[in-house]
Amino acid sequence: MTKVPTFDQLMNPLIAALRDLGGSGSIDEIYERVIQNLQLTEDILSVLHDPESSNQTEVYYRLAWARTYLKKYGALTNSTRGIWTLAKPDLTAVDPKDVIRVLRETGKKDKQAKHVRKTPTETPDTEAPQEAQSWRAKLYHILTKQIDPASFERLIQRLLRESGFVQVEVTGRTGDGGIDGKGIARIHGFMSFHVVFQCKRYSGVVSAGHIRDFRGAMVGRADKGLLITTGTFSRDAVKEATRDGAPPIDLVDGDQLADKLKEFSLGTRTEMIENVTVDETWFSKL
Secondary structure (H helix, E strand, O other), X not given: OOOOOOOOOOHHHHHHHHHHOOXXXXXXXXXXXXXXXXXXXXXXXXXXXXXXXXXXXXXXXXXXXXXXXXXHHOOEEEOOOOEEEEOOOOOOOOOHHHHHHHHHHHHHHHHHHHHHOOOOOOOOOOOOOOOOOHHHHHHHHHHHHHOOHHHHHHHHHHHHHHOOEEEEEEOHHHOEOOEOEEEEEEEXXXXXXXXXXXXXXXXXXXXXXXXXXXXXHHXXXXXXXXXXXXXXXXXXXXXXXXXXXXXXXXXXXXXXXXXXXXXXOOOOOOOOOOXXXXXXHHHHOO
């Protein structure tokens, strides 16, 4: 393909990817298999959906739409853990035009029914993909536009400490060859690894060249490297990070960074809505 496929063009490649994966897979597994099967180029995979509010690539975004449509069509199901599954094991393909037609008709009926009840609604054409979450966009804007590089480095230092690292130091301001800091990762209290890290406050796609430059700076200084970015990594960058015979580098992209900040409640707060119900039977027994 020479351009980004539309979401409906991705429906059947998505189904094929799930079949290759044994009928189920995570979002990232599906993404990797789809781009492998379609042989999408780095130029296509580097196109961002909305660089101002997210690190999400256009292909990733359109796959989210394809999943949403196929789920509403009844072709896919998904668990609370983010695993997507073929609703029917023998499903091999769908007619994308039929999927869109059925969902539009359903959307019109729902809209008419809700209009009678005078409550607002949205159609599948205007609602956001299921995984889209506004808090991520707000966090992305803060990390890339509002805080300065030194604050971002301190945030990563705090995050690593919360994650179990010890002796975490920020050294980036000394111009240490692309290394922003170092620390020791403790594994179950028995093993430890010396790690150097780089914080890339970035709105684009991190290339394989960035990985090679970072590896060149870390050689002889640590057991492992850790590159954390607000952006995303190209497919070649991921391959370079795990290349045989080279010092390993772990990669954390913007979505994974957001998940970690949420997990440790760093700058985020998860609010649980209290739902109180009244038990009429209980009162009747007084």
